[in-house]
Amino acid sequence: MSSHDTPPPPANPASPHGSDLSGFRNKAFFVGLAGVAACAAGLMSNYDQFLHSYLIAYIYWMLIAVTCNGLLCLHHLVGGQWGVIIRRLLESGSRTIPVNIVLGVPILLNLPKLYEWARPEHVAHDPILQHKAPFLNPAAFTMRILIYFAIWFVLSYLLNRFSREQEEGGGEDAKNKLRALSGPGIVLHMATVTFAAFDLGMSLEPHWFSTIYGILYIVGGALATMAFLILVLRSLTENGPLGKLVKPDHFADLGTLMFAFVVLWAYVSFSQYLIIWSGNLAEETPWYIKRTSGAWKAMAAALMVFHFALPFFLLLLRFNKKRKTILASIAAFMMVMRLVDLMWLIAPAFHEIEEAGHAFIHWMDIAAPVAVGGIWVGFFAYQLGRRPLVPVEVARLTAGGHH
Secondary structure, three states, rough: OOOHHHHOOOOOOOOOOOOOOOOHHHHHHHHHHHHHHHHHHHHHHHHHHHHHHHHHHEEEEEEEEEHHHHHHHHHHHHHOHHHHHHHHHHHHHHHHHHHHHHHHHHOOHHHHHHHHHHHHHOOOOOOOOHHHHHOOOOOHHHHHHHHHHHHHEEEEEHHHHHHHHHHHHHHHHHHHHHHHHHHHHHHHHHHHHHHHHHHOHHHHHOOOOOOHHHHHHHHHHHHHHHHHHHHHHHHHHOOOOOOOOHHHHHHHHHHHHHHHHHHHHHHHHHHHHHHHHHHHHOOOOHHHHHHHHHHHHHHHHHHHHHHHHHHOOOOOOOOHHHHHHHHHHHHHHHHHHHHHHHHHHHHHHHOHHHHHOOOOOOOOOHHHHHHHHHHHHHHHHHOOOOOOOOOHHHHHHHHHOOO
């Protein structure tokens, strides 16, 4: 009998309904407000730098929220116990998408300060920007962003609605709805995240282009999301709600998925570099010249070592993946490295090649992710406390020889 055919068990009295996660939520909001206060002080002295840092922070946390949709679709299509134990976490993360819409307003209100294609004086003297103007203009950009979020919101709404139907006795009918939705849902997730990456990230340097660029965001978002979920799951098992349910082998499954995303990130990152290096075209190479100058060169080396080589060897060992404390430490480290990678992708775009060698990480590059992250995690905790942490397929957790 497949995992999809496993009949739902009787109601689990140990399942927390409306779990009290107020402490977790309040701590997150407190950290977020501290970050907001720091960013407010920086905003007064250097508004442009604030916007640069805020854009990085916004993309970082938005990708985690949106990727929850993608991973939910993947789970409903392929099954597996890995998805059962994090299903409620994924659903809670997907329900924070409206928060990301609100957090995106400062970017939409400041397009000319972030994107040169939004400055009429630049477009007037640049034939390439004039050629791209029908696509790269503030009205079209804003419309596309709203369309992406509309798709993400509807997908999240339907995934959560059919899941609730399943909880209320929908059975196979609700499962079939989730499977039917998840196929097109993954396609929509891949397409919308790709184009959002083109708009929010790649268009910062509108003379440069890469067909692999969007995949970097899809894979990076999946890696950051998996690392975040491992941290949350470890906290929930340490503090009781899932302590007796989640076993070491379940953590090993999640660690294996994180390992897969680490390898895939390295593959697509190297593929983009190899294609541009082998082509050696004048309109493509400046992107890498910036990112291999000065401090950015050291950051590129750090990414190769700490974003790929080190986690690759650590996650090869099943011992490390089964020990939730070790795995959570690796996950926390990967979340930091995901932020470093996003900085490396985006921050050099705000500097000319001549300046890139003298650029450095600003303190607001740290404060802004803390501010946005605290707010987002607070809303995530609020959503997580609204539904039972244990889905009806809890019987899957004890199937398949997990101990």
